[in-house]
Amino acid sequence: MGNSVCDGQASANQGRGTITTFYSPSAWIEDQAEQQLKQLSGWAGVRQIAAFPDLHPGKYGPVGCAVLADRLYPQLIGNDIGCGMALFALDLPARKFKLDKAERRMRALEGPLEADLSERLEEDGLAPDLFAQALGTIGGGNHFCEVQNLVEAEPDSGLDISRLYLLVHSGSRGFGNAVLGALPQGAFAGLLSDDPVAQNYLRDHDQAVLWARLNRQIIAERAAEALRADLHLISDAPHNLLEQKGTGWLHRKGAAKAVAGVIPLAGTRATPSYLLRPLGHADALGSLAHGAGRRYDRSSMHGRVRGKRSDLEAMTRTQFGGRILCEDRDLLIEEAPLAYKSAGDVAADLQDMGVAQTEAKFHPLLTFKKVKSEGRR
């Protein structure tokens, strides 16, 4: 069972929602994140919060939690509505993988896609020109597209240890940002279900969730085409989204939607990722951690790692013999593995707390972040 920073007495503590934490006492959780968690529990109408081991401070509230509330808080979802992780199996034997060749080919992931994607948008019930220029692009920050080696799997997982896998972390790009930005002043105080502003937001939000999922699919198709492989989806799990739940609103912020099947848990570009099976814990709000969780904020990373050319060069290689395609100096530093907690520790906590079991473990092999556009080289 998770413990509570509110001593389990929160329901008797007027005006505060209950907080259930699914991390061990030794987990790396910043004081600021727990302060944000407690503040959040006092927002009007907040009933219940599940906090996961990847919890870290965010702009409007902690990242790494699911929040059930009477009101809809758009800022809790943030601007990257529908952002999530998608894991694919590649029809590519690991023994045939040539890193140099793959690294050259994966450069094709940079920049907008030439193809006409209007039919793909329409297949998902979206307008044929809806942010079409950004569809199939990864974006910045912590987003990536990574080829992975399967190194451990439960015997009944159905995963083939000899094949390669692809993990995509991306979202709704400018679309979700526009949806959040279009809200009137006052929406951040919380919206009630019968408010037309809430209805309007929810309609756009649902489209952004569909768009983000399609974006991950198309990014994966671009990567598979570059690698001359077929692929099939294992799991797509969004972690920034809203759902109506009974009379309330379930907000997930950096918490994967996890109601069935298997859920990807991202490591870093140089540390393992995992595949988890949610166990339906009553207090987890149908959610799980989504990754390792940030340990240090972006700006402080510039003071924590050395930026000499040789140091940066070293940061493009991993202990597993893998590589990172990142030609943006700041991004290389801000997304260094040091900036993150251990996804292995996160997975272990989730297992110890009875919310998930680990199905498989993957090593990063080739992580695409960003390359300089071909025209400028």
Next chain:
DNA sequence: ATGTGC
């Protein structure tokens, strides 16, 4: 996390 402006 984004697109835009410096």
